[in-house]
Amino acid sequence: MLKFLKQVSDYTKETFQAAKYIGQGLSVTFDHMRRRPVTVLYPYEKLIPSERYRGRIHFEFDKCISCEVCVRVCPINLPVVDWEFNKETKKKKLKHYSIDFGVCIFCANCVEYCPTNCLSATEEYELAAYDRHDLNYDNVAMGRLPYKVTNDPMVTPLRELAYLPKGINDPHNLPEGSVRAGKRPEELLEKMEK
Numbered sequence: 001m002l003k004f005l006k007q008v009s010d011y012t013k014e015t016f017q018a019a020k021y022i023g024q025g026l027s028v029t030f031d032h033m034r035r036r037p038v039t040v041l042y043p044y045e046k047l048i049p050s051e052r053y054r055g056r057i058h059f060e061f062d063k064c065i066s067c068e069v070c071v072r073v074c075p076i077n078l079p080v081v082d083w084e085f086n087k088e089t090k091k092k093k094l095k096h097y098s099i100d101f102g103v104c105i106f107c108a109n110c111v112e113y114c115p116t117n118c119l120s121a122t123e124e125y126e127l128a129a130y131d132r133h134d135l136n137y138d139n140v141a142m143g144r145l146p147y148k149v150t151n152d153p154m155v156t157p158l159r160e161l162a163y164l165p166k167g168i169n170d171p172h173n174l175p176e177g178s179v180r181a182g183k184r185p186e187e188l189l190e191k192m193e194k
């Protein structure tokens with residue numbers, strides 16, 4: 001008899017607990033029902049990446065001195081710098097440069113430490129490919145400049161969260177002349193230098 005009563009008590013406890021969890025889950029759902037949708041209709045609409053976005057890396061072949069600093073600072077030693085020694089000029093001559101963006105973690109360490117600034121992080125994030133080997137970009141592919149979202153006539157550019165006015169998180173139908181809540185990086189730099 002006692003065993004039966006314990007079973008009933010456990011069952012009741014579990015039922016109440018399950019009802020509590022279902023209630024918690026539904027409270028989140030109902031909370032979202034009161035909010036306006038902020039869905040971006042990609043690829044017809046695209047968000048403008050923030051100024052410090054670390055996207056696909058751009059490479060300038062002529063500036064590279066084959067020092068391999070980018071390889072040493074990369075957490076996974078990813079950049080491949082193929083060079084030969086020119087006996088006449090007694091300098092390294094770059095032959096090929098490549099980064100496999102299928103492996104890269106976009107930390108931009110290589111960009112930070114390159115002594116000649118021949119690497120830069122672009123705002124390109126659309127790198128999907130059918131074959132992962134296509135993501136291994138050589139110096140020609142890395143030398144291509146990305147097409148800006150704001151220059152694409154087929155796309156409606158929308159302000160990313162960092163560019164929205166205070167208290168607004170929907171980038172659609174913003175009032176004319178509305179200004180962003182935060183400061184631009186150059187404004188922050190100016191303030192720090194003062």
Ligand code: SF4
Pocket residue numbers: 063064065066067068069070071081113114115116117118119
């Ligand atoms: S750090 Fe810069 S200059 Fe040096 S090998 Fe890498 S890309 Fe070239």
Ligand code: SF4
Pocket residue numbers: 073074075076077078079099103104105106107108109110111
């Ligand atoms: S972004 Fe980071 S992971 Fe990618 S190549 Fe540069 S240092 Fe390596």
